[in-house]
Amino acid sequence: MSENIKAGAVSHRRLTTQMHIDQSGLPSQAADVVQRVVRRTRLWPREREDVTRELIAHFADGLEAGASVDQLIRDFGDPEKAARLIRRAKKRNRPWWWHTQERLGQLLLVLVAVYLGLWVWLMTGKPQPSVDYIAQLNAAAMAVPSDQAAWPIYREAAIAYKLNQFDTSPLYVKEADKRLHLARPDDSQWSAMVAYLDRHAELIDMIHQGAARPGLGFIAGHDMDITQRDRLAFYGEEQATVIEQPTEDRSYAQQLAEESLIGVLLPHLGMMRKMAELMVADMRLAAVAGDGARIVKDMESIIGLARHAREIPLVVNDLVGVSILSMGLREVSDILHHRKQSLDVAQWIQIAHLLASIDPLMQVRFEGERMFMYDTLQRVYAPNGQITSEGMKYLLHLDQLIVTTNHNDASYQQLSMSMGLPLVYIVMADRGQMQTKYDHYMDLTAKRAVKPFWQQLSEPSESKLFVDQLMSSNLGFVRYWPVVVLAPALDGVSGTMANLIALRDAVQVAIALELYQRELKQYPDTLGQLVPRYLPTMPVDHSTGKELLYRMVDGQPMLYGRGLDGDDDGGLMSKKALRALASDKPG
Amino acid sequence: MRIERELMRGAGPIAVLKLLERGEMYGYELVEALARQTDGVLAMGQSTLYPMLYNLEAKGLVASRVNDDGPRSRRYYRLTTKGKRRLVHATQQWQAVSKVMHSIGLTTLQSGGVA
Numbered sequence: 001m002s003e004n005i006k007a008g009a010v011s012h013r014r015l016t017t018q019m020h021i022d023q024s025g026l027p028s029q030a031a032d033v034v035q036r037v038v039r040r041t042r043l044w045p046r047e048r049e050d051v052t053r054e055l056i057a058h059f060a061d062g063l064e065a066g067a068s069v070d071q072l073i074r075d076f077g078d079p080e081k082a083a084r085l086i087r088r089a090k091k092r093n094r095p096w097w098w099h100t101q102e103r104l105g106q107l108l109l110v111l112v113a114v115y116l117g118l119w120v121w122l123m124t125g126k127p128q129p130s131v132d133y134i135a136q137l138n139a140a141a142m143a144v145p146s147d148q149a150a151w152p153i154y155r156e157a158a159i160a161y162k163l164n165q166f167d168t169s170p171l172y173v174k175e176a177d178k179r180l181h182l183a184r185p186d187d188s189q190w191s192a193m194v195a196y197l198d199r200h201a202e203l204i205d206m207i208h209q210g211a212a213r214p215g216l217g218f219i220a221g222h223d224m225d226i227t228q229r230d231r232l233a234f235y236g237e238e239q240a241t242v243i244e245q246p247t248e249d250r251s252y253a254q255q256l257a258e259e260s261l262i263g264v265l266l267p268h269l270g271m272m273r274k275m276a277e278l279m280v281a282d283m284r285l286a287a288v289a290g291d292g293a294r295i296v297k298d299m300e301s302i303i304g305l306a307r308h309a310r311e312i313p314l315v316v317n318d319l320v321g322v323s324i325l326s327m328g329l330r331e332v333s334d335i336l337h338h339r340k341q342s343l344d345v346a347q348w349i350q351i352a353h354l355l356a357s358i359d360p361l362m363q364v365r366f367e368g369e370r371m372f373m374y375d376t377l378q379r380v381y382a383p384n385g386q387i388t389s390e391g392m393k394y395l396l397h398l399d400q401l402i403v404t405t406n407h408n409d410a411s412y413q414q415l416s417m418s419m420g421l422p423l424v425y426i427v428m429a430d431r432g433q434m435q436t437k438y439d440h441y442m443d444l445t446a447k448r449a450v451k452p453f454w455q456q457l458s459e460p461s462e463s464k465l466f467v468d469q470l471m472s473s474n475l476g477f478v479r480y481w482p483v484v485v486l487a488p489a490l491d492g493v494s495g496t497m498a499n500l501i502a503l504r505d506a507v508q509v510a511i512a513l514e515l516y517q518r519e520l521k522q523y524p525d526t527l528g529q530l531v532p533r534y535l536p537t538m539p540v541d542h543s544t545g546k547e548l549l550y551r552m553v554d555g556q557p558m559l560y561g562r563g564l565d566g567d568d569d570g571g572l573m574s575k576k577a578l579r580a581l582a583s584d585k586p587g
Numbered sequence: 588m589r590i591e592r593e594l595m596r597g598a599g600p601i602a603v604l605k606l607l608e609r610g611e612m613y614g615y616e617l618v619e620a621l622a623r624q625t626d627g628v629l630a631m632g633q634s635t636l637y638p639m640l641y642n643l644e645a646k647g648l649v650a651s652r653v654n655d656d657g658p659r660s661r662r663y664y665r666l667t668t669k670g671k672r673r674l675v676h677a678t679q680q681w682q683a684v685s686k687v688m689h690s691i692g693l694t695t696l697q698s699g700g701v702a
Contacts, residue, residue: 053660053662054614054637054661054662055637056659057613057614057615057659057660057662058615058633058637060658061613061614061615061616061659061661062615062618065615065619072633075618075632075633076633077632077633077634079634081634082634082635082637082638085634085635085637086637088638089637089638089639089640089641089642090641092641092645093641093644093645
């Protein structure tokens with residue numbers, strides 16, 4: 001009913017306008033002019049009625065004044081021009097809200113046009129990765145001559161002894177609190193460990209051979225790049241032939257993700273840690289047997305394994321190297337405590353020299369982490385620096401690589417990312433800005449990492465503050481969110497390195513004390529007496545930067561630091577610290 | 588004489604305001620007055636008069652009303668207060684221009700003519 005009334009009202013207006021013309025009594029030519037003008041104005045019905053009545057009056061007045069129709073029509077002018085001018089002028093008389101609406105509508109049209117234009121422009125852009133960061137990552141490995149590479153030896157050892165499923169648990173004893181320690185001669189498991197190591201003597205020899213090589217030579221890559229032989233070493237026979245191949249219909253974004261640096265696999269690291277565990281166990285066995293030469297050889301191999309693990313310059317590789325070295329150092333410390341007579345003076349000096357040589361292995365490197373970001377940037381942005389649709393999809397795929405997402409959600413996200421691309425372009429930093437921001441963060445991290453640890457502890461972390469600042473600002477977070485997401489939390493790595501350096505230094509001092517005692521039949525009164533004959537320089541406590549502390553307890557030397565609180569507690573340790581020392585199983 | 592469009596653009600609306608100063612007038616009345624009182628010089632195309640009136644109305648310089656009395660319905664236009672002020676201002680400007688043009692010999696002053 002209401003629709004009929006509405007339609008009736010509109011047609012009533014049209015009728016009214018036509019009625020006015022029909023009832024005007026104007027000659028047909030004049031009526032025709034009025035009709036043409038009014039129709040062409042395309043005004044609101046009420047406005048058209050007003051104009052109709054006014055123009056009718058105009059022609060009627062003119063005729064009444066004695067002018068002819070032709071003259072009136074001639075003097076009136078072009079109906080189309082009249083309609084145009086009348087429309088423009090009448091619209092000026094419309095209410096303010098109409099004008100506001102008109103302006104907003106025009107603005108919206110302009111914005112939509114600009115948005116669509118921008119969308120089209122951005123959709124034409126495509127990332128074109130031009131730098132092979134995987135090759136850069138593998139540069140050191142590729143430089144190792146094949147006859148000097150350790151990897152082939154490790155690989156064959158892994159295949160022969162199925163290191164992918166190798167169980168090192170026979171080496172450890174589980175305590176009541178579920179912590180593990182390497183079996184000791186007084187443990188019931190000791191003989192089992194001895195038998196275990198005896199069964200794997202050939203494996204241990206192979207590890208020695210490999211560790212003696214100057215380089216590892218393992219080329220990292222994606223799953224599809226792993227050779228058949230390597231696959232056998234990593235996954236065993238069952239999984240050796242299962243290779244994840246790229247699908248035929250994969251999108252460009254998928255291709256970007258599947259060929260990215262972030263997708264590179266490092267399955268050799270787990271294997272190398274297991275090999276290090278074997279070396280440590282062998283050191284213990286050698287110490288019990290009083291075989292100092294074998295202890296030195298095992299320590300050499302541990303250092304070799306650590307050096308090989310670090311061949312690829314990523315933080316994860318450095319940390320595996322740290323873990324391997326820590327295992328070795330803790331075993332040396334244990335030998336010093338329980339079986340120091342198993343090495344003669346010359347052998348202790350050899351160990352000391354070995355420990356002095358690991359300085360280059362105790363530095364954290366960040367160039368690999370930078371490569372992650374640079375590789376990401378070249379897969380997100382076009383060469384001219386603009387964000388791309390494929391790049392945004394690549395970031396989504398990255399998210400899927402790291403965090404599993406529902407496929408349907410991913411499709412929706414991909415669509416919304418494409419349509420939202422102009423918004424991303426406006427808000428998100430361009431390639432140059434993103435890289436500058438990231439480099440600044442990494443520069444702050446690197447600057448902090450080279451400072452002495454005790455100095456790092458006393459100063460706020462500029463890199464952490466930098467990220468916190470980005471995250472606290474909504475605009476900063478959105479503008480630089482790849483930096484926020486990909487910036488690794490590296491401050492903790494410095495602490496790990498500092499612990500390793502502290503452990504190494506402490507063992508060095510302990511060895512120096514042992515050498516002093518063997519020569520002079522007594523321990524020194526102060527640590528200063530060890531320098532320079534037994535120690536080139538006196539190491540410091542890395543928590544405080546001050547001297548290490550030393551005292552005799554029950555005729556045995558005790559070396560300790562002040563700890564983070566800076567107090568001299570006489571070497572007392574918390575239960576937690578003692579338990580940590582007691583556990584030998586690497587974390 | 589046909590006046591250039593740019594000159595008409597400035598003069599036309601002022602002429603209409605001036606005519607309305609005397610009292611309200613309807614469309615054709617204005618057309619006739621313009622042609623008659625200006626000797627046809629400001630006889631603008633009639634299709635431009637009505638848009639001009641609507642523009643003046645949009646600016647608040649004139650107001651209109653419909654008068655259904657008489658032989659037919661007519662819309663009458665009158666000057667508003669704002670229109671009167673604008674007319675005064677425009678008059679001053681035109682007088683100044685006229686004076687300057689006379690001083691450089693472009694025009695001659697005529698009696699009872701120029702307002």
